[in-house]
Amino acid sequence: MKISMNIRKMRDGSYSQFFFILLACFSLSLPASSQTVEHKEIRTLLQTKVHLRLGETTLAKTLQEMSKQTGLQIQAQDYLNDRDILVELDNMSVQDTLDTLAESNGWIWYEAKQGQIFMARPKFNKTRQLLNVAPAFRAIVPKDLRRYIGLDISDNDLRIAFRQSQPNNDSVLKRPEIFNSRSARHHLQLQLIEAPVKVQERQMFSWVTEDVKKGKKIPYAKLTSSQQHSLLVYFVFKALSTAFSPHSTGTANLIAGLDPVGVDESRMRISYKNNIIYVGILQGGKFSLGEMIMSENRLPDPLFQHTKF
């Protein structure tokens, strides 16, 4: 009886639902990359087998070799050209090779125009919404850098990285609460992020020769490639360590990947009580005064208090 009732229900129009569910399942099962290639002849060329026993190389050289072997125009976006990779692939289709390189590094590839394939970083939502910040941050920061700063890695990997980089500071890890507290994980990550800044600073001491002290300008182009790299590493990690400082807890949470700063703005309410502006979040139909973000004080150094949402 139940069966016939269910079947009757189906007859009443749930065929279309069934159809759509199936449609969704099938579309999900298709490889994402094949959906980005519009032209049939390009799709065919993408099945050409390539031989890439390249060893240590760069992304630009790898894609150049693939172009040479297939006749397709395969390029990386300008900013990815210098990425070092090691490639040992043989008898694999171009499509699978592109998928593999993208998967390994967190990139995407797409057909820009007919016959022109591009490797790039994932696209991110540029809408200025708090909810977009965390996923966009992950898309923008390269995968290996994210791993280095301890974002998206397990507690155990973070523990090992910390122990290796700071063998004399091992006692920190013995504290039982170390991974139960957000601030403790911050502490470990911050130490890892600050380490390269200190290393580069130490290297810079040797740059200050008697000749340099005469005050002559030293153009960037005149620096050795190692000095140029040191300078770049110094600025990148200094910015990350500042972003990770306790003075910037919202951003630090974002980098730690623990407490997303994303807030659903449609639930945000602003109130004013006892000369204080509050930003609260509507939860379960109730409005909770969540965070005092500002006092009425008009002096340049206002009273400012941060409490978690």
Next chain:
Amino acid sequence: MTNNILRSLQQHFVRISACLFTLLCVFTAPLSAQQSNPIIGQKAKSNSDLETRNVDLTLQDKPISAIIEALSDQIGHGIVLDGKPLLARGSFKLHTSAKSALDQVAECFDCSWTSGKHGVILMSKRFHQPDDLPQIHLKEMQKMAADLLSIWPEDASKARLSHYPFTTVRISPGNALFRTFSSDQVKYLNDGHVLTYQELTAEQKDLIHLCILNGASGDSHDIWDGLNARLAKMPESYLQWRSWFHNRLDQHPTPFQYSLEYIWPDLQDKGYERLLTARKVLEATREKQK
């Protein structure tokens, strides 16, 4: 009754099968058009053989590329690695399963490995070695800094300047937010009402975002703005040993206070960052002499 049910089931089975067949046709049509491409639609190459396949590899002081090449040949899977490991060479004597061989080679070069969706072994650097760094390339970092700045709430600079009492100073986003409220908004709030996010101006929305991203007293916009400014014109920048207050016209150079500065061309050509102070250099020299 039972007959009815059975008949009904039969009819629906036929309809569902027809449905499935149509779907199958729709989805396999573009795939079958690529007759020369038998790989599309196939399942990912299986990696179950990694447990059973044996590796017999003896390599003495070989570069990593030679080791990976030999390993790839023996395990029958392609390998890619994201970057250059700190250790450039290695020696191995492996008589074990493919999985164990991968574990040992990855461990030696401070990497982890996983199997990709097409059966390729994806090796990633773990950064357990203290001196190992991720890849930092100028163009990529310039792009990263510019993009981070583009998603960050805007610095509402007009609201963030206070003319107190003699000089113009920057104020925190929280304070700036307060100043952006119109008298109508203040009155409305004073009457005990609450404003929704949608009722705020674009400037107020950005300031609230900035408050949340800043947390206590930081200025997160400044971080990415500063990084972007430093990197955007790096090739045109220069280093110089300068006396302090070099950039401030109202100050005389302070005697004996020097530092190594990084100067980048910004709009006013006054962007600079103090890298090392003379005092730090002196301390470092003394330490080295000891």
